[in-house]
Amino acid sequence: MTGERDGAETAMWAAVAAGEHHAPHDVLGPHPSTDAAGRTATTIRARRPLAESVTAVLKNGTRVELIHAADGIWEGTHLGEPVPYRLATVYDGSNERVSGDPYRHLPTVGELDLHLIAEGRHERLWEVLGAHVHLLDGEVGVSFAVWAPNARAVRVVGDHNGWNSEGHSMRSMGSSGVWELFIPGVTPGTLYKFQILTPDGAWILKADPMAQRTQVPPETASVVPFSAYSWKDxxxxxxxxxxxxxxxxxxxxxxxxxxxxxxxxxxxxxxxxxxxxxxxxxxxxxxxxxxxxxxxxxxxxxxxxxxxxxxxxxxxxxxxxxxxxxxxxxxxxxxxxxxxxxxxxxxxxxxxxxxxxxxxxxxxxxxxxxxxxxxxxxxxxxxxxxxxxxxxxxxxxxxxxxxxxxxxxxxxxxxxxxxxxxxxxxxxxxxxxxxxxxxxxxxxxxxxxxxxxxxxxxxxxxxxxxxxxxxxxxxxxxxxxxNMGWMNDSLQYISRDPLHRAHHEGEMTFSFVYAFGENYLLPISHDEVVHGKGSLVSKMPGDHAHKLANVRAYLAYMWGHPGKNLLFMGQEFGQIAEWAEGRPLDWWLLDQPLHAQLQRFVGAMNHVYRSTAPLWERDGDRSRFRRLGAPRWDPSVIAFERRDQHGGRVVVVSNFAGVERPNLELDLPAAGVWDEILNTDASEYGGSGIGNYGRVAAHTPDAGGSPTTRITLAPLATLWLRHRSGGTA
CATH class of the missing domain: 3.20.20.80 (Glycosidases)
Known part of the structure; x- marks a missing residue:
């Protein structure tokens, strides 16, 4: 014993013993002192309620017997400065249990960390707060840290203490609101939570906000993480x-x-x-x-x-x-x-x-x-x-x-x-x-x-x-x-009967007005295929073959439109049922030729897209885009040009009508040969095979004006035409 305690100190000891004090290290752990002769000494205190004996085993093997002082707190003194030690405890005549003392260690959270946390500027916060395996002063264990500025006390509870947290109170790191404790012997995979004493005096149990691993729901404990992964990317x-x-x-x-x-x-x-x-x-x-x-x-x-x-x-x-x-x-x-x-x-x-x-x-x-x-x-x-x-x-x-x-x-x-x-x-x-x-x-x-x-x-x-x-x-x-506006307008348009689409052409083309004001991504996401909205295929009018033709034409129009593209899983092969998170996609549909062909089309479209720079290189540049129209305007046919920075040109032409457009006269941006690099009506994709034999030729009229061609457009189909540099008709 170091002497009699006053009332405040007695109350603090009682609070520490109960795990309700914000600064348990002020009582527990090693503390510089002097012996009766005035020599430098260290007093060690440990909380071990119900113990028969407690002994501090110093790094050099010296054993320092601790004596029960009060409230389950044991105390003993050795000569010299503080040195590493472990605690040997006997309970009810059992063998000694030797363990580390959490309260002998300095804080694992530094002053700079605390400053950055308070400023909201700690960009590697996960390395400071949460649970982390450490080798600290010769002992392997886990440092725990949590931000809880309104708490009166915080404790770590988990597998390591049998879910009895009174012996693992954390210390407050001052005005930062951070609480910290290093617990020797805790290993990766240990389950834990924080037990928090609220300002109202209630104990509540919380998962770690910074936990990097958790139990499988519905269980809610945090898990001490450890990664040994070696990246190869x-x-x-x-x-x-x-x-x-x-x-x-x-x-x-x-x-x-x-x-x-x-x-x-x-x-x-x-x-x-x-x-x-x-x-x-x-x-x-x-x-x-x-x-x-x-x-x-x-x-x-x-x-x-x-x-x-x-x-x-x-x-x-x-x-x-x-x-x-x-x-x-x-x-x-x-x-x-x-x-x-x-x-x-x-x-x-x-x-x-x-x-x-x-x-x-x-x-x-x-x-x-x-x-x-x-x-x-x-x-x-x-x-x-x-x-x-x-x-x-x-x-x-x-x-x-x-x-x-x-x-x-x-x-x-x-x-x-x-x-x-x-x-x-x-x-x-x-x-x-x-x-x-x-x-x-x-x-x-x-x-x-x-x-x-x-x-x-x-x-x-x-x-x-x-x-x-x-x-x-x-x-x-x-x-x-x-681009949610494009998504809403285009889905509304494509769900209409082709007979009526000519009266709603603006739903597909209004996006050209604003497409270059931001860097856009065009989404057909999960939100469009749930809650009664049906799948992409089910939105389309007509019989099954017409629905799939509409999907192909729509996706090729979308991929050609300025902006990047997103498609929710299942739509690439024509999922018919609305998506539900509780069951897998209907992969059996790929046994049906039309659905397998739709997936083949999406693969071909993506591969052509990736190798065709005009379709993605300058998405946000209005000067690289031009709307095209036939000399005799057809509101069911939407055509536009995309250009890259090296002179490459692609024209996207969509026929959203339910009838063929044979021999359609269309102005093109340049004379010469235009290769048909994608045709959604190709027979290999489930279409009728109507097309232009792989290319069209544009000629400048003798009287001058724009180069003009005549093309055949299948019903419900989109073509991609790429200008052949140096090509002649």
Whole structure:
């Protein structure tokens, strides 16, 4: 004993013993002292309730017997400065149990880390907060750190302590709101959570917001991670860093991993997915959210574990393996990312330390009433830092090539899906969420700065200006914006009976007016084939053959239209049933010739697209696009020209009427030979075989004017014509 304690010290000891104190290291662990002769000494205290004896075994083997002082806290002194030691404890006549002492170690979170966290500027936050295996001062264990500024006390609970957390209280790292503890002997795979004493005096149990691995839902514990993965995609990553996605071909295959084939994990899906994407020619796979989420029916869009790949399909290293394999096969990987909202599940982020923390405290800004979810407090630096670092985490730790940011419109506007009186204007009296705008600018700037060659994609459905403009020009800084207007208008048009399409030509061509105002990606996504909307095939009019012809014509028109392309899984072979996340796609349809031919067509179209620079090289350049029309205008025939920077020319001609257009007179941009590089009505794709024998010739009339040709257009068909440089008629 070092002497009698006063009332405050006695109360502190009792709080430490109960695991309710914010600074347990002030009592427990080694403390400099002096002995009766005034010599330098070290007093060691350890919490070991119900122990028969406790002995500190110093690094040199010296044993220092500890004596029970009070409240299950044992105390003893040895001469000299503090040295490493372990604790040997006997319970109820059993053998000695030797273990490390969490309270003998210095903090694992540094002052610079704390400063950056408080500023919202720690771009590698996942390396500081959460759970990390360390070799610290001769002992292997796990450092735990969590941000919980409103907590009165925080404890680590899990497999390592039999889910009794009183002996593993964390220390507060001051005004930063961070709590920290290193626990020797904890190993990878250990389940854990944080037990938090709220300002109201209630203990609540929370999963780690920074967990990099979790239990398989519906279980909710976090898992101590460890990765030994060795990447083999160096060539891909080098090429990526030297490219700019806007000037590259991009056709994206959107995948819901759980229902693509069903029953396949990250590793098992690699071979069949690579084979399919290679055959169908897509440049990228976009996975619907793979961050951990409690309810599969949310499709991953209600995230509880932002740093943890869902355990439904395997471990984090299994996901690394899948992405690595895709890269080695020349296929890019885009991941859906959901920073717009999060669910209210009690084990996760909601009221994390007993108060609104990650969510905005004002429900007018902090809740999505439509979705029953909470909205991040984008103005709080630590929350902004949590999200920015999360985006960088997926690029750094999983080598993803892009993030598609979900529901951007809901972030941009304070009155999103709210009635009058349900929202609060910004400081200027406007409806824009200024804090969310600054966050989006910051995350995009950070992503492009730290990972050249990646792409950030906005799912944004409004006319908000400058979504893909640079942040230093007051833009949001995205690489691409989903063209939702084109999607809605074109699907409305293509679902009409061909007899009536001539009266609605603007639904297919209005997009030409604004197609160059942003860098666009044209999406036919999962949202268009669920909730009673039917599949792409089922939207089409006519009998089955006509439906598939409409799909081919529509997709070729879409791929020719300015912008990159995205198609949801199953549409490439004509999935008939509406998508449902609980069952796999209807792959048996490929046993039917027309569906196999549709998939063959998509593969051919993608491969021609990728080798035809005019269709992708200058998507956002209006000067490289020109609408074409026949001398005698036909509102069911839509034609336009695309050009690359080297003089290459492609003309896209679509006949959306239900009847053939034989011998159609059409002005072309240049005289000479135009090769028919794609015909959606080719017999090998299930069409009737109507075409132009592989080429057409354009002649300049003797009287002058535009070069003119006569072509044959099959009903419900699209042609791609490429000008043959130097070719003559």
């Amino acid at each position: 160096g060539a891909w990553m080098t090429r990526r860093a030297a490219t700019h996605a806007v000037a590259q071909p991009m056709s994206v295959y959107e995948v819901h991993l759980g229902s693509w084939r069903g029953g396949l994990g990250y590793r098992e899906i690699a071979d069949p997915l690579i084979a399919h994407v290679t055959e169908t020619g897509f440049t990228h796979v976009e996975f619907m959210p793979l961050a951990e989420h409690p309810f599969g029916g949310s499709w991953g869009y209600q995230v509880t574990g932002y740093y943890a790949p869902t355990a439904r399909f395997g471990t984090p290293d299994d996901l690394r393996h899948l992405i690595d394999r895709l890269h080695q096969a020349g296929i890019g990987v885009i991941l859906d990312w959901v920073p717009g909202h999060f669910p209210k599940d009690e084990f996760a982020l909601a009221r994390f330390d007993g108060r609104p923390l990650y969510e905005h405290p004002d429900p007018r800004r902090g809740e999505h009433q439509d979705w029953g979810t909470l909205i991040f407090d984008y103005g709080r630096p630590e929350v902004r830092g949590f999200l920015v670092a999360n985006a960088l985490y997926w690029f750094e730790e999983f080598h993803v090539d892009g993030l598609r940011v979900d529901a951007v419109a809901s972030m941009l506007y304070l009155d999103y899906s709210r009635r009058e009186g349900e929202w609060e204007p910004n400081v200027h009296g406007g409806r824009e969420n200024l804090e969310a705008i600054r966050f989006l600018q910051e995350v995009n700037a950070a992503a492009y700065r730290s990972h050249p060659g990646i792409v950030m994609i906005a799912e944004e459905s409004t006319s908000f200006p400058g979504v893909t403009a640079r942040t230093d020009q007051a833009g949001l800084g995205f690489g691409f914006k989903w």
